[in-house]
Amino acid sequence: MNKILIVAEHNGSQLNPSTAKCVTCARGIPDASITVVVFASDPIEVAKAAATITGVSQVLTVTHLAHAHPIAALIAPQLATLAKEFTHIFGPSTTFGKDLMPRTAALLNAPQLSDIMLVESATRFKRPIYAGNAITTVEVAAEIQLVATVRTASFEAAPSNHNSAPIESVNSTASLPSHTRFIGTSAARNGRPDLQTAARVISGGRALGSAENFNILYSLADQLGAAIGASRAAVDAGYAPSDMQVGQTGKIISPELYMAFGISGAIQHLTGIKDARTIVAINKDADAPIFEIADFGLVGDLFQIIPELKLLLKTAQ
Amino acid sequence: MKRILVSIKRVVDYNVRVRVKPDHTGVMTDGVKMSMNPFDEIALEEALRLKEQGFAEEVLVVSIGTADCQQQLRTALAMGADRAIHIQTDADIEPLTAAKVLLTLIDREQPMLAILGKQAIDDDCNQTGQMLAALWDRPQATFASKVEISGDTARVTREVDAGLETLEIDLPAVITTDLRLNEPRYVKLPDIMKAKKKPLDILELTSLGISINTQLKSVLFEPPAQRIKGVMLKNPQELVDALRRKGLV
Incomplete structure (x- = not known):
């Protein structure tokens, strides 16, 4: 037993x-x-x-x-x-x-x-x-x-x-130490779904170019009810906070739909997403490694593609 | 003396694409580049910065493993560590055993702080720091992205799934490092020469009276299942159509 x-x-x-x-x-x-x-x-x-x-x-x-x-x-x-x-x-x-x-x-x-x-x-x-x-x-x-x-x-x-x-x-007999004290937490998710448990995740990479440009991803994520993630490169560049990092050294996730925008697909990132049910990759570089594991790939400029996607998804709904 | 203990592990360099041996008995490590575990490098950098800020007087680095580990200990001395101890063994060491070894050194050296990488990038266990803190019966602050010492306490910001968490811990304590704690310095050539003269003591693991029986036996190694490459689409319309057919949007 x-x-x-x-x-x-x-x-x-x-x-x-x-x-x-x-x-x-x-x-x-x-x-x-x-x-x-x-x-x-x-x-x-x-x-x-x-x-x-x-x-x-x-x-x-x-x-x-x-x-x-x-x-x-x-x-x-x-x-x-x-x-x-x-x-x-x-x-x-x-x-x-x-x-x-x-x-x-x-x-x-x-x-x-x-x-x-x-x-x-x-x-x-x-x-x-x-x-x-x-x-x-x-x-x-x-x-x-x-x-x-x-x-x-x-x-x-x-x-x-x-x-x-x-x-x-149950009552535990173990005594509680006083040497460790909780001070506080900070998180900024703005009511979006939790990255670790969301059915849909939209992620951005270094190609987004700035923290401001991440807003275009946020608006697509909100339209789809998706959580937001980022590659390590985007986090290291300061475009996104560290709790958004997807990959071996960040969060390992398994959503139904994962959409990667401007993420080339470093091994450590792919490790974090390979259990996703469907992976979509959008990247300017047709040779980006992420296309090797994506179910659907689209080569192009994410700044043009995202507004088109938003429009198509809206008319579809 | 106010001392910080840092443990470092020799691992396959993070740039090496690791492959499983054809006979499934392990991964191929012959002739591949070996380095200090990147999280341990961050741990050492943090210890050096705390010393430079006047919070500590000595940085002691420890590594457990074969004689080759001394290369990484010399690198650590070149980065600025004051002294090194090599715990010599040819056995595979599980995290619980490593924690017990580090505890015996802590008993001898009485550090104010032990800083470890949150995990080694070979076995990805993420255990040793927490186990050491438990055996030592001292606080742990894992996955640290910021460390502030003040008197006999430290405030540590931790990277947790929900965002950032701050703990206050009494010293001595164990801290494990996350990626964004700092950016380790580069080693300069004169420092490599200087490091050759710094003390590096060698102790046989068997002399510490710790049993090294392996409780978890890795019996088979396999490559991961590969995803199959999908289809390339021409435009956003095709993508939305494809996602709709799968019921994803």
């Missing part, structure tokens, strides 16, 4: 879809029971959402004012205490999970497997290395407790349905 513990990612009120993706990954392990744990200052709404995910058999909540913002140094000791009786402890391979899971693994003296992309058995998994240029199959001995992060782009979210797993509040 495999007992899997998944750490819920949430923003205080809503469950992040990465949690349901971890559940799908966990369901790939045979003969498993799946428990989701929610650390929050007020976990009830998030716990209720987690309890409806198909495959979840139990939801645990740990309530503490200090969990209003997720801080790895505070969550890890409590997670490690709860994790003792589980065979596998999973978290999403988002910045939340990447920060938290290794700290937890070390407290458990357990190894961590990063970025599970495929489950072959309870002890055999696939993961990408070298920025996705190679895939390795990793085996772990059955008696070893395994901590892992789940590559969210590799799994569909498990559906929510009439499942209503029992919700249980």
Whole structure:
């Protein structure tokens, strides 16, 4: 019997879809029971959402004012205490999970497997290395407790349905350190969909030429209800903030539709988008590497093409 | 002495297009260019800047691996590190083992700060800094894009999925670096000569009393699945038609 513990990612009120993706990954392990744990200052709404995910058999909540913002140094000791009786402890391979899971693994003296992309058995998994240029199959001995992060782009979210797993509040005996204090966050998404979970993503590269020119992408994105991304070159040039960066060193995404404008297609960018269902590339350079992996390519000047697309999409609607 | 410890890893250079061996036992590394892991270079640059600003007196660099690692340690000394320690081993070292090794050095050297790259670009694990912070029972500020020291605390801006997050941490602590923390300096020729005279100590990993059993065994290596090249379209009208046929717009 495999007992899997998944750490819920949430923003205080809503469950992040990465949690349901971890559940799908966990369901790939045979003969498993799946428990989701929610650390929050007020976990009830998030716990209720987690309890409806198909495959979840139990939801645990740990309530503490200090969990209003997720801080790895505070969550890890409590997670490690709860994790003792589980065979596998999973978290999403988002910045939340990447920060938290290794700290937890070390407290458990357990190894961590990063970025599970495929489950072959309870002890055999696939993961990408070298920025996705190679895939390795990793085996772990059955008696070893395994901590892992789940590559969210590799799994569909498990559906929510009439499942209503029992919700249980637990008290952790671990003491919370005071050496790490949350100061604040800053984000500027202006009501646009989240890049990591959006069905459609519009991205711009260095060819946009300036931060102002990115506005032409924003208006197309808003027309399509799409999230906005950028290449590393565009971020490095200061045209777009770093949280918009798509690629191996930024966000790895798997939208239904990905449209790349003026992005040549460096390996590290392609690594971040290759799980997208449909890729569209628009570039002046007919030899740009991105055309090698695009489902639809169009050679031309994005400053002419985008207004035409906007008009065509409008008349189409 | 106020000291910053920086760990560096020798990896396949980021410009090399890595290929899987035909027999699927690994990736081809024979004869390819090796370099300091780029995130570790950023970690070292940050440590050097903190020293130059007067927050630290010594920058100590550490690398775990084969004798070849000493090349990267010499590069680090040429960039400006004061002293280097090479932990010699021919074994593949998992992040948890690396963290335990670094902890033994921290016990000896008592640094105010350990700065690590957020991940190595070979195994892409993104674990060692967090594991070290846990074993050391000290704060961690991962994926840093800005570090400000003030007295016994540091304010660190972190690149998180939602944007930027700021934490205040008590020192000593572990910081891991993201790409935009700084731009590492270039090494100048006279500094390469000077680096040859800087101390580089060698310790056998086995002398530290840490077991190096591999718990995660990589049994197979494969190239990634390739996307198939699609169709080139002539104009925006064709693109909109194609997207509409797939129900995407």
